[in-house]
Amino acid sequence: MHRGSCLCGAVRFTVEGELPAPDACHCGKCRKHSGHYFVSTDVPRSAVTIEGADKVGWFQSSEKARRGFCSVCxxxxxxxxxxxxxxxxxxGAFDTPTHTRIAVHVYMAxxxxxxxVADGVRQFDTIPPRP
Known part of the structure; x- marks a missing residue:
């Protein structure tokens, strides 16, 4: 079980199971959303429980995706x-050790x-195909 929250604690979440190695996205939208590049792990929706979901604000950043943030902090x-x-x-929202490392940097262009970025992790100018 992995736990996490926003800065003020109004939104808390748990993830059941192992966390897949995260991606670091350097695209302009991720940089503007996070203030730097955005590193996230992709988990099955069924593994995530969100407390304070009414405090999650959503921004539709493209036809294909939306971005969630705490509407308080x-x-x-x-x-x-x-x-x-x-x-x-x-x-960065996880409270507990994640026991994982960045797997790939995407949108390096x-x-x-x-x-x-000199961490020795694979780098791509776009998103590589998922296995």
Whole structure:
């Protein structure tokens, strides 16, 4: 069981089971949503329980996805691809050790010019196909 919350605690969540290795997305939308690049783990919707769901604000950022944040403190929490059976949860929102590491950096062609990525993790200019 993994637990997490927003900054003020109005939104809390639990995830049952292991957390898949997260993706680090450097696209412009993720950078604006998070203030840097957005690192999230994709988990089955059925594994997630959200307390304070009425405090989650949703912004439809594209035809394919919406982004969830705490409407009280503004914490970026979720990346929700519509019509999929999974949801991305921000790694920084977890309270407990996650026992995972970033698996891939995506949209590197759009990354900010103020930082370098030199962690040895695979990098792609788009999203690689899912297995």
């Amino acid at each position: 503004g914490s970026s929490l979720f990346w929700d691809p519509l019509h999929r059976d999974w949801i991305g949860i921000a790694m 759009n990354k900010g010019d103020y930082y370098d």
